[in-house]
Every structure is written in C-alpha cells, then in structure tokens.
Amino acid sequence: MRALLIEISTSNQKVRTASSRTTVGLKLADLPSTDVLITESTYGADAHPARKTQEAALLSAIASVVEAGGNVLLPAFALGRAQEILLALRTSAIFQKLDIPIYVDGLVRAVTDTFRDNLELLPLSVQKMVNNSATEPFIDEQTKPFVKAIARQQERPLAMAQPSVIIASSGMLNGGASVYYAKTLLERNNAAIFISGYCDEESPGRLLQNLKTGDVVELDGQKVTVRAQIKRFNLSAHADKLGLTQVIAKVNPKHLILVHGSLDALHELARTGDLRDKHYVHIPEVGEKIEYGVVPEHLRGNQQARIEAPQEFDVEVVSETEGAWIRIPESIVESDPRWQILAGNGLLRAKWDGVALRLFAATERSLMMEQALLSASASGIDCCAKCQFFEQNTSCCRCLDSPLEGRIVDPSGYCLEYVNLS
16 A cells, blocks of 8 residues: 655645745656545645735835834744745845844754755755855845844844844744744834744734734733734745645545644535545544545445546447437446436436536436526525525535535525625
8 A cells, every 4th residue: 555645835836836935846747646645734725825926025014114113023933934034035125225134033043054054955046046146045144134143042132122124933923032022022013023824723823913903912921012013924835725636636545634724624625626526535533543445434325436436437329210328337327326316216417518418317306406596596685596605516505604514505595604606
C-alpha cells in the first residue's frame, strides 16, 4: 500500500503551487499517485486573494503608519513568514527610500541566520539578489532599508522609541517577543499591529482581530486598552480550497483523510466537487482508526459504487423499426446499486449534453420538485430557490449556519440565513 502525507503550499495555479519569496511552489506533475492521502485542510472552505495584491497592500499600510511617525508590529511565524516579509521590505522601492529601521526579535533572529547560512536552498531570485548587489538578503545594518537584530531584552524599548517596523515571533501572539511589543504599541494611537496569516481561534492574535478602539484585552497578565490600528493580511502558506483539490486530483487516492482544520473547513472541503464520488473521504476524530480498504460507515451504497465500480462501460444500441434500445451490460444491472436507483420505476429522462446523451432518473418526487422549483423561481418572492445556498441538482440546503443544512428543502421555503443568489 502506498501512502502520502503532505502539507500543501498556497496554490492558485494549475501547473505548480504558488511560490513565495522563500520557497518554490510544488510542481503538481511530480506528485505520485497513491492509495492514501492525508492532507491538512486549514483553508478548505476558502479561496485566497491574490498573494501579490495582499503583499502590496501590506507594504502600503506599513509605509502609511511609519511615515506618520508610528510603529508597526508584525507578529510573524519565525520559520518562513518572517523571512518572506523581510525580503518584501528589503526589495521594496518605498522602503529603500525611507529612513525607517526594521527590527527582528525573538526566534526570528536564529531562524533568519539559518536561512542565510543555507542560501543555496533558497529560490534563484534571492541568490541572484545577494550575488548581484553584494548585500545581505535579510539582516543588514549597512544598506537601506536597515535591518537590525535585537540581541538583548534591554534593547527592545529602543525599537519603539522612534518610527520603526518590528518583526517578532510568535505569529499568533501566544508568547515570545511579539507579546512584549504588543502590550506597549496597542495603547498608541499612531501604532499598528498587522497580522499576516492564520491565527488559531483560541489565540490572542485571533482575539485582537475582533477588537475595536477602546476595548480592553489582557496580554500576558496585563490589561491593555486598544488604541492602535489592527488589520489582517492574507499571506498564508496553507493552500486554499482550489489548491487542495488540485493536489487531491493529481494524487487520486482511494482513501482521502482530511485533518488540521475547523469542522466547517473539513466538511466544506469534503463536499467540494466530486470528492465523495471518487474517494473514501475520512474526517477522523482523535483516536479513530482507519483501515485501508474498509469502507467508512457513513458512506451510502451508491457512493461506494461510484468509487469502486467502473465509471464508464460499453453499451449496445439496438435499432428497430419503431426506434432503438440501449442494452446495458448484465453485470451493471445486477450488481451496481446506481442502476437500481436510476431505473427504480422504469422512467428515465434524457438530455443532450453537447454531443453526449445523459440519462437520469425521473421519479415522481423529482418531477414534483422540478415543478416546485420553476414555480418558486417565477414567483418574484425571496425563497430557497433564489438562495445562493440552495443546490438545485439535489434540492438540498448547503448553508452551514442553517438548521436545514444537508437536508432536502422546499424551493418555495425561506429561512433566516437566506442570501440572494444575485
């Protein structure tokens, strides 16, 4: 049995996952096919905005604050994110002109030194920048913009004594140097804290994003009144729904195990496209065992058939005087539960799909639902048929906040979670 465990970089391309300033994107063609894929699902319910746009917005926001005489704290993951932001600042035309110091503190210092000591592992663009300009890529006190490492705690007040940019761990403000700076800068009207990536729901970083001016928050045992600007920018290294599904499609596992995400993100990703029709999708609880080849208990018979039985098969068209018959193979008729569902009452409907002919079951319920959908759509009244969460092919509600989620609903119905399709 072949298995693959993968943490997937941000993706918005079809050939390669998107590169960051410190990493080269994963080439999808290099991925093997496998029997089991375990993947994180942090942003399984989301689509990332364009990374370059977010980076440009972040740099502009930083410049606006420091040019007005303020300080900006960038809580950042010490591995990867901090170095990415440093490279963005070091190569920015705006900051090459500004006489604004940049400080790095906490675990960021040691990790950045490791990046510098392994320059040959970084993207060619970074290597060329160093070789062509003879400057340091990250920490450099000689070339604008000046970047200085805080070596001792006694130096920290100096980093806030004048307009500056401070990059410090931890990224979620769970601890480390970033908490020290936040306790001071949060109470300054001309300061800002810019979050650059994912913060766990229970973390202080997530809490700060929901606060308003004048709110009181406790950091490291100290109560602080919020006066600074707080804003989030999306530079996440996690893939979004599109990137995750691209990798899943390339690997094409029999068992797809979704982990590392909120329940909303996990279930939203599981419902994406035809994942449930192609894979045994597992969202395991802690301690749950998954056995290869064993069908998950929640999987219905027709879903199992879609995964295990052939998706295509040959049929025979028999022409006669009064028309033609389509002869279905005996193996399909006898063993595939999808055929029993399709031909349960002997009534089928046919629809041209380009040059292909599609057959689907026309049950009394489906015909009644189709009529109800047409009537509701033409009524001019807000109803489920006009809601963006209504899935027409199944007549199900797909709103996670609705008590009707996952259930077949009346197209003419209405609930408090209604959002107009237009």
